Amino acid sequence: MTTAPANYTRALDLVTRVRGVRGAMLVSADDGIIVAEQLMEGIKGPAVAALAASLATRLRRAMEAAGVGASLFWHLQAEQGALLVVPTAGGTLVVAVAEPDVNVGLVRLELLRAGEVVG
Amino acid sequence: MAEEIKTLSSQLAQDPDSLVFLRLGELLRMKGQLDAAQRVAVTGLDRHPHLPDAHDLFARILADKHDYERAFDEWDMALRIAPDHVGALKGLAFLYFKVGDLAQAAAHLEAAQRVAPADASIAQALAMARGGESPPSPTAPEGEGEPVALPASDAPTERAPPPPPPPPGAAQPLEEARVFAGLEGAQEGLLLLDAAGRVLGGALKDPGGKDVTDAVAAYLAGVSQEAGRTAKLLALGPWTGVAAEGNGGHVHLTAPTGDALLLVVRDRAVPMGRLAIIAQRAAVAARRWLEKHA
Numbered sequence: 001m002t003t004a005p006a007n008y009t010r011a012l013d014l015v016t017r018v019r020g021v022r023g024a025m026l027v028s029a030d031d032g033i034i035v036a037e038q039l040m041e042g043i044k045g046p047a048v049a050a051l052a053a054s055l056a057t058r059l060r061r062a063m064e065a066a067g068v069g070a071s072l073f074w075h076l077q078a079e080q081g082a083l084l085v086v087p088t089a090g091g092t093l094v095v096a097v098a099e100p101d102v103n104v105g106l107v108r109l110e111l112l113r114a115g116e117v118v119g
Numbered sequence: 120m121a122e123e124i125k126t127l128s129s130q131l132a133q134d135p136d137s138l139v140f141l142r143l144g145e146l147l148r149m150k151g152q153l154d155a156a157q158r159v160a161v162t163g164l165d166r167h168p169h170l171p172d173a174h175d176l177f178a179r180i181l182a183d184k185h186d187y188e189r190a191f192d193e194w195d196m197a198l199r200i201a202p203d204h205v206g207a208l209k210g211l212a213f214l215y216f217k218v219g220d221l222a223q224a225a226a227h228l229e230a231a232q233r234v235a236p237a238d239a240s241i242a243q244a245l246a247m248a249r250g251g252e253s254p255p256s257p258t259a260p261e262g263e264g265e266p267v268a269l270p271a272s273d274a275p276t277e278r279a280p281p282p283p284p285p286p287p288g289a290a291q292p293l294e295e296a297r298v299f300a301g302l303e304g305a306q307e308g309l310l311l312l313d314a315a316g317r318v319l320g321g322a323l324k325d326p327g328g329k330d331v332t333d334a335v336a337a338y339l340a341g342v343s344q345e346a347g348r349t350a351k352l353l354a355l356g357p358w359t360g361v362a363a364e365g366n367g368g369h370v371h372l373t374a375p376t377g378d379a380l381l382l383v384v385r386d387r388a389v390p391m392g393r394l395a396i397i398a399q400r401a402a403v404a405a406r407r408w409l410e411k412h413a
Binding site: 030031032033043044046047048050051052053054055057058059061062063065066067068069070071072073074075076077078079080081082083097 | 323342345346349353360363366
């Protein structure tokens with residue numbers, strides 16, 4: 001477990017307490033490095049962080065090209081789970097790894113709240 | 120070289136976390152054993168996903184295999200991790216040249232030159248790029264004489280890529296010939312692409328009414344690839360969609376078939392759930408259209 005400032009821990013707690021969330025991370029959007037994490041065993045945090053940051057960048061470029069502006073929340077849906085992400089204004093991605101039946105609306109809300117805590 | 124490969128293979132077998140995979144992969148690549156080199160590089164990347172040299176190695180192998188799209192992604196990833204990575208800068212310069220973007224090619228070579236001003240091969244490549252000639256292949260072995268140019272058959276002799284083939288149905292002005300005929304927003308908010316990023320149907324306009332179809336299409340293949348890699352890494356099974364809220368609108372990306380991509384864009388007034396339903400309907404139409412035009 002990464003040692004992190006208290007507000008980071010608080011931000012991650014907001015997300016991981018939602019039923020169906022398998023873990024949460026704060027990731028630097030620029031370089032895909034984990035800033036803080038609370039992940040269940042078996043999740044390859046650094047690799048997931050790098051890919052999440054890369055996907056965030058590509059998605060941002062596509063969205064900017066489409067004229068819909070910067071992404072506020074995005075959600076990768078898969079048959080057996082999901083990755084949910086809120087980019088913050090400060091260049092951090094708040095990331096949740098979740099079960100397929102998770103309450104997406106609730107996770108989104110907590111990710112946004114966590115994003116406010118992180119800044 | 121064969122002896123060194125044997126020694127490095129043995130070292131790697133004894134210590135799978137060792138960084139000797141970099142040298143081993145490069146030697147295999149230089150010997151032309153590209154599949155073996157790729158296996159070494161991919162295994163190394165699994166263990167060292169943040170190592171820029173590992174992404175650079177994989178990109179070189181992919182470039183040798185003429186898989187330029189994935190090579191671009193790997194060099195792009197190397198640069199994200201290490202913005203001054205000379206190998207990645209040279210690699211991207213080469214790929215930009217291949218698609219006729221001389222400005223980007225020169226910009227990447229200039230960046231490489233700032234990092235490694237004593238590297239004569241960069242100055243040479245820069246001069247060639249500025250003169251409109253193909254820079255040397257970045258997959259040429261480092262420090263072993265002059266860089267090796269690509270075979271003549273492969274060298275990018277033209278300045279711009281060949282124009283994409285006309286989209287299926289382009290010669291048929293009938294309403295039924297269009298992918299999304301009859302669907303809401305068919306003219307400006309739905310886009311269907313093939314695996315190579317070519318537009319098969321639909322169109323996108325930004326809020327100002329400007330046609331942004333090609334610009335968006337260029338980015339979507341990368342999104343799809345990273346979505347697939349992320350889902351695989353997390354053992355989430357096949358990805359089924361990417362939904363995103365923007366401050367000026369919402370988007371939903373899905374793959375109606377294994378090798379096609381569908382993007383739906385709507386303004387913020389359309390809730391995400393409604394967007395998913397629109398995407399579902401458009402995917403059905405796209406699948407039907409693709410089957411008909413297979």
